[in-house]
Amino acid sequence: MSCKGMTLQQIRGLEGIRVREAYRTASKLTGIKWKRRDYKQNDWDDTDQINKAISYGNMILYSLCEAAIVSLGYSTALGFVHTGKIRSFVYDVADLYKAETTIPAAFESVKEGDGTLEANVRRILRRYLQKQKVMSRLPKDIAWVLGKTNAVEQSDSLTVGMLWDEGEILVAGGRNYSERDDESW
Numbered sequence: 608m609s610c611k612g613m614t615l616q617q618i619r620g621l622e623g624i625r626v627r628e629a630y631r632t633a634s635k636l637t638g639i640k641w642k643r644r645d646y647k648q649n650d651w652d653d654t655d656q657i658n659k660a661i662s663y664g665n666m667i668l669y670s671l672c673e674a675a676i677v678s679l680g681y682s683t684a685l686g687f688v689h690t691g692k693i694r695s696f697v698y699d700v701a702d703l704y705k706a707e708t709t710i711p712a713a714f715e716s717v718k719e720g721d722g723t724l725e726a727n728v729r730r731i732l733r734r735y736l737q738k739q740k741v742m743s744r745l746p747k748d749i750a751w752v753l754g755k756t757n758a759v760e761q762s763d764s765l766t767v768g769m770l771w772d773e774g775e776i777l778v779a780g781g782r783n784y785s786e787r788d789d790e791s792w
Contacts, residue, residue, distance in 0.1 A: 619688065622702065629706035633714035641714075656724060660716045663728040664709030665701065671736070672700040675745040687752070703748055708735040 613621075634641035639657055646654045646662055654662075676683050676696060686695025688702070712735045716727035736742065768780035 615688070622688075625706055626710075629710045633711045636711075637714040637718040639714050639717050656717045657713060660713035660724055660728050661709060663725055664713050664716075664732050665705065667729065667732055668701045668704060668709050668736075669694065669697050671741065672704075672745065673697045675742075676700065676749060679746060679749060681749065681753070700745070700749060700752065703752075704739065704741055707739050708732060708741060711735060 630641050630644075633639075641657065642655075644658065644661065646658045651659075673683055673694065681696065683697050684693050684695055686692070687699050689695040689698040692698070709732060712728060712732040715731050716724060719727050719731070721727070770778050770780045772778045
């Protein structure tokens, strides 16, 4: 779907509909009752199991998205929809995948109910991430979000591990340049 020509408000509205439908579908498929997204940061124990499972899954997804964003050389704070946080862009990118990964995985984890909730979420979410090929999609989707039509590998970068030296000369990294040969200091 193209969002070209849509306002941010319209995009958020469509996203809200998509996510609500994902909750409704996962609830129906698993039989787990869904009320609303609700978690209490100050009283985690008062949060229901499904909201805990969603939060656990989202934390994993955020970590994957953050790793991809940073490894591609982008800023995690460069948010478009989310703003004001050091991980705003992480949240923007993660939102692309929640409906097909963390939401169904969370509901399945609660339904399964054996073992710890955290372990169930990790195991089931891993299956969804693999099935949806999230790791291979991340670089392309990040490029798309940033308006790049074709994600190409960066070819003008310095060799990994090079260090700046005096006079803008580069030296190889990965070695000790101290004048001492012993390791005692």
